[in-house]
Amino acid sequence: MGAGVEAPGRKGRRILPGFGLTMGVSVLYLSLVVLIPLSALVFNQTGLTWSKLWEVASDTRVLASYRVSLTTSAAAALADSVLGLLVAWVLARYEFPGKKAFDALIDLPFALPTAVAGVALTALYSRNGWIGSLFDPLGIRIAFTPLGITLALMFIGIPFVVRTVQPVLEDMERDTEEAAATLGAGRWRTFRKIVLPGLLPPLLTGFALAFARGIGEYGSVVFISGNMPMRTEIAPLLIVSKLEQFDYAGATAVALLLLLLSFLLLLVVNSLQRWMRKAAR
Template structure:
C-alpha cells in the first residue's frame, strides 16, 4: 500500500525541474518587464502622475480603448459562438480552409492587417466606397477601431469555444427533443450552460488583446487626439517626445485598470463554473 501511495505522489516525475523552468520563463517574459515598469516609475512624483492621469487627452484615450475593446470582444463572443457552432456541427465543402482562415489573425502581422483594413474601408476602398455614400464612415473613426479589434480578437473566442462544443454529448439533446423541447429551448437549457465559461474566457482574451493592440489600429484609427487616439498610441507618442514620466504614468494606469477588469472577469468565470456544478 505504501508503494502505491509513493507512486501516486510521484506521478509527475521531474516536477521540481519543470516548475523551475516554468518560473524562470514566467519571470523573464512577464515579471521582469513589469518590474522594469515599476522601477521606472520610482522617479515619477505623485503630482506628475495625477496630472497625467487626469489629463483630458489621457482620459479620452482610455475611454476609446476600453469602449472599443469591450464592444469588439462582445461582438466577437457572439460571432465566435456562431462560427464554432458551424465548424463543429456541420460538414460542408471547404470546411478545412474555412477552419484555417480563423487562425489568420494569429499569423498575419498586425501592421499588415491594419493597412489592409484601412485600404478596404477607406472612402475609396472596396467597402468604404459603398458605405460612405450611405453616411457610414468606417476608416479614421471609432467604428474602424472596433472592426480592427474584432479582426484580431475573433480567433480567441472560436478556439476557446470549439473544443468544448465538440465534447458536448448529443444524449442530453436527444432526450430533450424526446420530451418535446424545441431547438431554442434545448440550446438555452442544455448546451449554453456548458458554453458560458469558455465564452467568458474567450471574451476576456479578446478584450485583453484589444486593450493592448497597436499595429492593426494605428492606421485605421487616424490617430486624432480626443477622437480616435487609443492609449497604446498615446504611450508611443509620449515616448517619441521623450516624456518618459508621462508614458510611464499612462502605462501604469492602463495596467492597473486592465488588471482589475480581468480580475473581475475571471472571478465571474469561476462563479459561473461553480453555479454550473
Template sequence: MPSRTDTRRGVLPGFGLTMGYSILYLSLIVLIPLSALLLNSTGLTWEKFWSIATDPRVLASYRVSFLTAAAAGLVDAVLGLLLAWVLVRYEFPGKKIFDAMIDLPFALPTAVAGVSLTALYSSKGWLGSFFEPLGIKTAFSPLGITLALMFIGIPFVVRTVQPVLQDLDAEVEEAAATLGASRLRTFRSVILPELLPPLLTGFALAFSRGIGEYGSVVFISGNMPMKTEIAPLLIMSKLEQFDYAGATAVALMLLLISFALLLLINSLQSRVRKTAR
C-alpha cells in the same frame, strides 16, 4: 502488492523542480519587465503621476481603447460561437480551408491588416463607399477601430469554444428534444451553460488583445486626439518625444485598469463554472 507508502512517479519531475522552473519562467517573462515598468515610474512624484494619468487627452484615449475593445470582444463572442458551431456541427465543401482561415489574423502582420482594413473601409474603399452614402463613417472613427479589433480577436473565441463544442454530447440535445423542449430552450438550458465558461475565456482573450493592439488600429483610427486616439498610440507618441516618464505613467495606469478588469472577468468565469457544475 505495493504498500500504501509507495508513491507513484509522475512523468514530469517533482513539485519543487517544476515549481522552480515555473517561477523562473514567470519572472523572466512577466515579473521582471513589470518591475522595470514600476521602477521607471519611481522618478515621478505622486502628484505628477496623477496629473499625467488623469490628463483629459489620456482619459479620452483610455475610453476609446476600452470601449472599442469591449465592443469588439462582445461581437466576437457572438460571431465566434456561430463560426465554431458551423465548423463543428456541419460538413460542407472547403471546410478545412474555412477552418484554416480562422487563424489568418494570427499569422498576418498587424500593420498589413491595418493597411488592408483602411483601404477596405475608407470612403473610397469597397465597403466604405457603400456605407458613406448611408451616413455611416467606418474608417477614422471608433467604428473602424472596433472592426479592426474584431478582425484580430475572432480567432481567440473560435479556438476557445470549438473544443468544448466537439466534446459536447449530441445525445443530451436529442434527449431534450425527445422530452418536448424547443430548440431555443435546448440551447438556453442545455448548450449555453456548457459554453459560457469558454465564451468568457474567449472574450477575455479578445478583450485583452484589443486593449494593447497597435499595428492594425493605428492606420484605421485616424489618430485624432480626444476622438480616435488609442492609449498604445499615445504611449508611442510620448516615447518618440523622449517623455519616458509620461509614457510609463500612461502605461502603468493602463496596466492597472486592464488587470482589474481581467480579474473581474476571471472571477465571473469561475462563478459561472461553479454554477454550471
C-alpha cells in the same frame, strides 16, 4: 501487508514525480517573460513622481484615449463572442465543402502582421474603399471613427473566441440534446438550457483574451483610427507619442494606468469564470 494498509511514507505521494522541477521551471519562465518586465515598468526610474502620475491620470487627453481603447475593445470582444460562437458552431457541428480551408482562415489574423491588417482594413473601409464607399452616401463613416477601430479589433480578436469554444463544442456529448428533443424541448430551449451553460466558461475566456488583445493592439488600429486626439486616439498610440517626445515619465504613467485597468478588468472576468464553473458543478 494487508490489502488496506498503506506502505510507510507513501501517504500523499504523487503518482507522477517531478513537481518541484516543473514548478521551478514554470516560475522561472513566468518571471523572465512576465513578472520581471512588468516589475521594471513599475520600478523604472524615469522621473515619474506621484504628482506626475496624478497629472497624467487627470489629463483629459489621456482619459479620452483610455475611453476609446476600453470601449472599442469591449465592443469588439462582445461582438466576437457572438460571431465566434456561430463560427465555432458551424465548424464543430456541420460538414461542408471547403471546411478545412475555412477552418485554416480563422487563424489568419494570428499569422498576418498587424500593420498589414491595418493598411488592408483602412483601404477597405475608407470613403473610397470597397465597403466604405457603400456606406458613405448614407452618411456613415467607418474609417477614422470608433466604429473602424472596433472592426479592426474584431478582426484580430475573433480567433481567440473560435479556438476557445470550438474544442468544447466538439467534445460535448449530444445524448443530452437528443434526449431533450425527444422529450419535446425546442431547439432554442435545448440550446439555452443544455448547451449554453457548458459554453459560458470558454466564451468568457475567449472574451477576456480578445479584450486583453484589443486593449494593447497598436499595428492594426493606428492606420484606421486616424489618430485624432480626444476622438480616435488610442492609449498605446499615446504611449508611443510620448516616447517620441522623450516624455518617458508620461509614457510610463500612461502604461502603468493602462496596466492597472487591464489587470482589474481581467480579474473581474476570471472571478466570473470561477463562479460560473462552481455554479455548473
